[in-house]
Amino acid sequence: MNICIFEDNTHLRESLQLLIDVTPSFTCTAAFPNCNNLIEKLEKIDCDICLMDIEMPGISGIEATKLIKGHFPKIHVLIQTVFSDDDSIFKAICAGASGYILKSSTPADYIEALRDAQTGGAPMTPSIARRVLQLFKNRLEPPDHEDYNLTEKEKSVLLQLTLGKSYKMIAGELLVSVETVKTHMKNIYTKLHVNSSTEAVAKAIQESLVRTSN
Amino acid sequence: MNICIFEDNTHLRESLQLLIDVTPSFTCTAAFPNCNNLIEKLEKIDCDICLMDIEMPGISGIEATKLIKGHFPKIHVLIQTVFSDDDSIFKAICAGASGYILKSSTPADYIEALRDAQTGGAPMTPSIARRVLQLFKNRLEPPDHEDYNLTEKEKSVLLQLTLGKSYKMIAGELLVSVETVKTHMKNIYTKLHVNSSTEAVAKAIQESLVRTSN
DNA sequence: ACTCGCATCCCCCATTTTCGGTATTGAGTG
DNA sequence: CACTCAATACCGAAAATGGGGGATGCGAGT
Numbered sequence A, B: 001m002n003i004c005i006f007e008d009n010t011h012l013r014e015s016l017q018l019l020i021d022v023t024p025s026f027t028c029t030a031a032f033p034n035c036n037n038l039i040e041k042l043e044k045i046d047c048d049i050c051l052m053d054i055e056m057p058g059i060s061g062i063e064a065t066k067l068i069k070g071h072f073p074k075i076h077v078l079i080q081t082v083f084s085d086d087d088s089i090f091k092a093i094c095a096g097a098s099g100y101i102l103k104s105s106t107p108a109d110y111i112e113a114l115r116d117a118q119t120g121g122a123p124m125t126p127s128i129a130r131r132v133l134q135l136f137k138n139r140l141e142p143p144d145h146e147d148y149n150l151t152e153k154e155k156s157v158l159l160q161l162t163l164g165k166s167y168k169m170i171a172g173e174l175l176v177s178v179e180t181v182k183t184h185m186k187n188i189y190t191k192l193h194v195n196s197s198t199e200a201v202a203k204a205i206q207e208s209l210v211r212t213s214n
Numbered sequence C: 001a002c003t004c005g006c007a008t009c010c011c012c013c014a015t016t017t018t019c020g021g022t023a024t025t026g027a028g029t030g
Numbered sequence D: 001c002a003c004t005c006a007a008t009a010c011c012g013a014a015a016a017t018g019g020g021g022g023a024t025g026c027g028a029g030t
Helices: A010-021 A038-044 A061-071 A087-094 A105-117 A126-140 A152-162 A167-174 A177-194 A197-206 B011-023 B040-046 B060-073 B087-093 B105-116 B126-138 B150-163 B167-174 B178-192 B199-205
Strands: A002-007 A025-034 A049-053 A075-079 A099-102 B003-006 B028-031 B049-053 B075-082 B099-102
Touching: A002 A010, A002 A038, A002 B049, A010 A025, A010 A105, A010 B150, A010 B199, A025 A038, A025 A099, A025 B099, A038 A061, A049 A105, A061 A075, A061 A105, A061 B178, A075 A087, A075 B040, A075 B075, A075 B105, A087 A099, A087 A167, A087 B105, A099 A105, A099 A126, A105 A197, A126 B126, A126 B178, A152 A197, A167 A177, A197 B199, B011 B028, B011 B049, B011 B105, B028 B040, B028 B105, B040 B060, B049 B105, B060 B075, B060 B087, B075 B178, B087 B126, B099 B126, B105 B199, B150 B167, B150 B199, B178 B199
Parallel strands: A002 A025, A002 A049, A049 A075, A075 A099, B003 B028, B003 B049, B049 B075, B075 B099
Antiparallel strands: none
């Protein structure tokens, strides 16, 4: 298993390199203090996994991860950092990182994480995993999901509206007259405290009052 | 640490109970084959962590997790299952599960997972973790984020529209005439292949063509 | 028996939106 | 320089929407 290190701290970089090289079946094929010309560098060496620091001079680990996943999707990127704030984690995941470990990890943890990454796992410090779950949950279910007391009919009218239908089309869809649709719309407006269809649609989608495709 | 088991397979349930009881500092305070009246049950016993099977007769583990997190937010729920499909994982996370382990885990894994859960971690089989990351990524950045070649002006008009503004208000906001707004709207419609403001708003929000508040 | 919410439909009318044009200006490009 | 294109602006007609009213029937609950 060929590993490539990006880490600006010389001491840590050399320690990691040593750790990897003394571990059976692991080889450190390269180690760099920054991400300058990283695509060119990677083209020249064998690499299965990149051990990537986030905070580096020049190109950040996040940017580097995006570049790597863009050019070599098969390479796993394992983020290692002292930061564990939501924003860093979030960005790392979006950039395509395979895992996220803290520098406080033991050498054994590092090795296990690298092995996990290779075998299709996503190594994470348990506290990071919890953060990811929390982030995930928050993004999925908007906090205060007010109900606005919409009736079933009103919800279905609203749904049709988010699909871009006109009153006339909605009427056809729900087998009622356009006038009825208008009445429902009036009620929706007062309940949602809006006064245009666009605002209603925006509110409906953002507060997921209607089930969207995904 | 008090643990409560929900598992319909008698053999597995008793094995787990034994495993937990023989482990120092762990106690299995209860073990049930189903989730009937689980709130009443939990009120009577001490419980820090629930080890929850997903597939059970009657109330499913997912439903049970929701109920538990609703009534006793402090109790950690650790899902254990043979299924590792995206849908199960997704629902478990949404229900508020603290972790998700496979039944193929070793006894040592179980104990470690329980310990992790208690100390604020989110134990996950590495392959599950990878799935979570993948799910997360997919939900966050809609796959093909087409650009539609909207110009800056068009985007800002679209943004205003998602805020529920009328043409007149947008014109005032952007310091142009209503006629200009109309022209921009026409162009937006053709570029987005829509033919109503509601559809444009829906598309804009769902494909995050405009930056929404969150 | 009576009320109340919900769904349904109707009328009217002002305003807004949609869509078909046309046209000028300025910036950028080959 | 000619050309394209974004941005600006205008006209006008047809269609849709927003807001005001009122009316009916139905079922659930008091």
